[in-house]
Amino acid sequence: MSIGSVSEVLLDTQTTFHPPQLAVIVPSYNERDNVELLYEKVALALGDTPWEMIVVDDDSPDGTAEVVNELSRVYANIRCLRRFGRRGLASACVEGMAVTSAPFVAVIDADLQHDEAILPQMLEAAVAGADLVVGSRFAEGGSAGSGLSQTRLSGSNLANRLAGMIAGQAVSDPMSGFFLIRREAALAAAPRLASDGFKILIDLIVTSARMGRPLRIAEVPYTFRPRHAGESKMNPLIVIQYLGLWVSKMTGGALPPSFLLFGLVGGTGVVVHLAALAFFTSVLSQGFVVSQIAATLIAMAWNFVLNNNLTYADRKLRGAKLITGFLSFCAICALGGIANISVANAIYQWDHQTFVAGLAGAIMSSVFNYAVTRAFTWK
Template sequence: MHHALPAHLAVVIPCYNEAANVAPLAARLDVALAGIAWEAIFVDDDSPDGTAHEARRLAETDPRIRVIRRVGRRGLSSACVEGMLATSAPYVAVMDGDLQHDEAALPAMLAAAEDGADIAIGSRHVEGGTVGQGLSAARRKVSDLGGWAARLLLPAPVSDPMSGFFLLRRAVIETAAPRLTARGFKILLDILLSLPSPPRIAEIPYVFRARQAGESKLDALVLLDFAGLLLDKRFGGAVPLRFLGFALVGVVGVLVHLLALNLAVRGIGLSFTAAQWSATLVAMTANFWLNNTLTYRDVRLRGAGLWRGLLLFYVVCGLGAFANVGISSLLVSDQVAGWRLAGAAGAALTVVWNYAVSSTLVWRAR
């Protein structure tokens, strides 16, 4: 039987479809953390492959293994935050469940934190650390670009701000938690931007390994997440991050509408009214696809739900369009405003209406 808790170090492992990695990772932690009282918290976003079940199987014989199975909630950052706030250990680490992070670096990271560092970051970019075979050339470019942008804005210099492998004193996450955005992928960045004063940082080199199983959590969408995170911090959280994303998609929708209108009138020769309705339908469809892929990807619609959602989105946006025309026409006819101001007021009302109804009806959290 393994020694009982309390743990000195909690290792939080956000996972999705990583059942095959659970036992190997637990075995590696057992070796790397010999002599340290530790616990591992697997935070699983209800993986269909039975990741949570596999972790519970280990937990039946090893009290150091804990499981949080999240149903109806998705997202890497929020999974990390829930795991970190679910422990009483004085030190907390975060690492991926795909075996790419080198658990052998954890004792050095813990020693740095015990020595006074607020956050010890596993870095691929300091002396002794490498990216190894872990990233493709395209993903390396995404990571480098994000890292460069982050370094411009961070309160303290960090060589690898996009790292998903770090260790901190629990007091640090307790301080940052109320200010966190907790959306998207880059939880370390979120923490660094949420602390009231610049933290003391130690960077520990490690070699980033090739992934074993599971699903990659990094793609081009990470850069959009990243931009959203920075906007959120800039506005001090006053404007919901999702609303910013929704409005941004709306701007893209206007461009799609104008392109489709041009094609329908000049290319196909439709009458203006027919072309306008066609362009509206094309723009709505593009907006729905972008919102489903980006803005609401933690509650993304799939299968039959996707088609139901699309029809509902048409209805929502159709009502929004009628409201837009009605309000703006009223403002002009009552001479309350000129046509430019009236048009802007109608458009603003439509965005708020579409966002409010889409969030509550189309992409409601299940």
């Protein structure tokens, strides 16, 4: 039976059903007291345009998903995509875009900081030919208003400047979380996006350009508002993740975004190792070999816990997987250690430069540990 014949049977549905022209994707984490008001405001702004709202919620402990499900029983055009055991704004946006048939998708925060009233203007610009329309706080006529603290504003300015270095195109607000894009353009770039980021817009712009499909960009100014209810999820980890994304784009993708964080964690591990070694040899008066074994185990545990909670926060291992994960992490690091010594020794035999050989060995084992633990421990 063809799709057409099914719709003949469901004549009633056919006459009342208008496929959405626009899907409004709302990433949410603990936004229970914002979603209903957001829905109402977007509904008012979009008027007759066929649209739908998809709230992508990472199983918020405050019950945001239940509130959205209640709304779905009242309004036909809102639904919740609830994800379990995962966190991440960028991947939430992509998955929301993937479950709609609407030709245009907008991303808007749940906390009412973005001005939904400009959505019709954004849609108009996209229908007129733009691939991407950015809601901009910094374009002529826009403003960051009182929505950003002084510290956040300075950070945002710096992040904007860094983004300008990789964007390759003029965009006044590359860190914006408010934009509208052609669905097929977004999904074409989706497989190559850094799924663990907070800032998906700049990634979409750079990735599309690198794929030879640069986006035609338009901007619509608006005034950023203070958050309605709840708290911001911005934290220092997100800043480091953004720097990781930046380093990755600056190196033309040679270094993956999470490598920076993995490397920083490894750096702290060296400090922990040396401190533990000093403690076992000096305070506990243990011999060198025993102290070195203990310090190695402590540093590995330290690295594992930090990577699990920071580098791979979006796919954190829990329960029994924590034990098997730690064992695989130790086994892989041990192999990395052997690789380190073999490479360093080979280089040392060749040029007798201790520092060069040591550094080459360390880089070799970092890359090995990163690549293999990513493939096996945090797959």
